[in-house]
Amino acid sequence: xxFRDPQGRVRQRSARTIAEAKALRATLQADVHRxxxxxxxxxxxxxxxxxxxxLYQGRTGRGIRPATKADYERALEARAIPFFERRLLxxxxxxxxxxFATHLAEGGASPATVRNLMAPVRALFATAVEEGLxxxxxxxxxxxxxxxxxxxxxxxxxxxTDSQLDGLLAELxxxxxxxxxxxxxxxxxxxxxxxxxxxxxxxxxRRVLVRRRIYRGEEASPKSRYGRRDVPLSQSLAxxxxxxxxxxxxxxxxDFVFSTSRGTPYRREAVYARMLKPAAERxxxxxxxxxxxxxxxxxxxxxxxxxxxxxxxxxxxxSPAFTLATYVHLxxxxxxxxxxxxxxxxxxxxxxxxxxxxxDRDDGLANRM
Numbered sequence: 001x002x003f004r005d006p007q008g009r010v011r012q013r014s015a016r017t018i019a020e021a022k023a024l025r026a027t028l029q030a031d032v033h034r035x036x037x038x039x040x041x042x043x044x045x046x047x048x049x050x051x052x053x054x055l056y057q058g059r060t061g062r063g064i065r066p067a068t069k070a071d072y073e074r075a076l077e078a079r080a081i082p083f084f085e086r087r088l089l090x091x092x093x094x095x096x097x098x099x100f101a102t103h104l105a106e107g108g109a110s111p112a113t114v115r116n117l118m119a120p121v122r123a124l125f126a127t128a129v130e131e132g133l134x135x136x137x138x139x140x141x142x143x144x145x146x147x148x149x150x151x152x153x154x155x156x157x158x159x160x161t162d163s164q165l166d167g168l169l170a171e172l173x174x175x176x177x178x179x180x181x182x183x184x185x186x187x188x189x190x191x192x193x194x195x196x197x198x199x200x201x202x203x204x205x206r207r208v209l210v211r212r213r214i215y216r217g218e219e220a221s222p223k224s225r226y227g228r229r230d231v232p233l234s235q236s237l238a239x240x241x242x243x244x245x246x247x248x249x250x251x252x253x254x255d256f257v258f259s260t261s262r263g264t265p266y267r268r269e270a271v272y273a274r275m276l277k278p279a280a281e282r283x284x285x286x287x288x289x290x291x292x293x294x295x296x297x298x299x300x301x302x303x304x305x306x307x308x309x310x311x312x313x314x315x316x317x318x319s320p321a322f323t324l325a326t327y328v329h330l331x332x333x334x335x336x337x338x339x340x341x342x343x344x345x346x347x348x349x350x351x352x353x354x355x356x357x358x359x360d361r362d363d364g365l366a367n368r369m
Contacts, residue, residue: 043133045084045092049076052124059123067215072120079104079117089128094138097121101144114144159299160184160292164285171279178244179258179266180276180293186231187297187315189223190290191215194265198245199253206233210316214265227316298327 053073058064064072083100084092100121104114122139129137160168169181183193191213200209208231212219222228233241245251250263258266272290280288294315301311308320308328317323 043089044086045089046081046086048089048128048133049081049124052127053120056123056127059126065220067218067220070216071116072123075117075120076124080121090134092125092138094142097139097142101142105144111144118142118144158292159296160285164283165296167283168279168285168288171282172275175244175258176275176279178240179271180279181240182237182258183290183293184296185234185237187294187301188231189213189227189294189316190268190271192222192227194256194258194268194271195219196257197254198251198257201233201241201257202230203238203242206235206238207231208233214268217267222316224316224318226313226318229313229316231314295327298323302328 053069053076056064056069056072080100083103084096087096101114101118104117105111109117118139122137122142125134125137125139128134165184169177172180179193182188183190186193186208188208188210192210194214195212196208200211201207202209210222210227210229210231213222213227214220241257244257248255248259249261250256250259255263256265260266268290276288276290276293280286298311298315301314302308306314308324311328312318312320312323315323315327317327
């Protein structure tokens with residue numbers, strides 16, 4: 001299909017069908033008439049992507065974290081650039097973006113991973129619109145595919161019951177036991193726990209001062225501004241940490257609380273593969289993950305009577321709604337006994353009997369933490 005731009009030069013565009021060609025012609029003619037016609041950029045996706053990530057500073061006043069920018073660059077180089085190859089930036093349409101998302105999902109990426117890999121692509125096209133290289137962002141409104149599972153609860157992270165947590169801890173000794181108990185009691189993220197130095201533990205007030213994390217092997221600031229927080233320690237856990245320090249080869253204020261024989265922090269993979277996973281298997285806990293311990297802490301706090309705002313602050317989330325929807329799980333013992341109804345006309349009344357009182361729950365948590 002040929003047409004003339006506002007300067008009278010002949011331009012050419014292509015379409016897959018006659019209907020698309022007619023719609024495209026109508027759009028182009030309207031653009032020319034309104035003086036809004038823009039010639040398609042001849043910039044290729046791969047060239048623009050590499051230049052974009054080099055200059056990208058984020059889309060808000062807060063900027064972008066170096067770690068996030070590094071993740072974006074890896075996602076573009078490993079996934080987006082190989083998929084779009086040398087296509088022109090302006091020729092990529094919504095259909096190709098959908099195909100890219102589907103390609104990621106069919107390649108085994110989880111829904112969360114697909115969202116993360118799509119984030120830089122969406123931001124890249126948004127910048128291209130602002131710079132006048134394309135007219136609209138083809139990634140807007142894309143419904144990301146979800147990987148189906150025969151078991152709808154297969155990917156759900158669940159909290160441990162008290163007996164399961166007891167069984168898990170019984171399979172561990174020494175530093176691994178302390179690490180797993182610490183994660184379950186405090187709810188810290190693994191990276192936050194690994195970055196702790198002795199100066200971050202206030203034994204006087206029994207608080208953990210979360211001020212940093214280890215991310216991809218390097219120290220970084222907390223995940224968000226909500227991540228900077230003070231987390232309470234139970235008396236028994238504080239005492240165990242105090243003994244751990246007295247026995248440690250690295251007890252200095254700037255030494256790591258949980259360190260290897262060389263004084264370096266443990267790797268995230270070691271916590272899971274060498275500590276948690278084998279113990280969970282021995283304890284008969286299927287699908288045990290490190291994040292399961294954070295869910296366990298949140299649920300126990302909720303059962304102890306803390307409200308959503310308190311648990312949100314404890315865990316370092318951005319909102320109470322997110323905490324309730326994602327991290328709090330009712331356990332079987334938290335549900336009341338069945339409600340019994342007498343037959344119509346009888347003198348009986350509806351009866352509901354919780355299995356445990358609030359006082360029982362509070363005492364139980366105090367003893368555990």
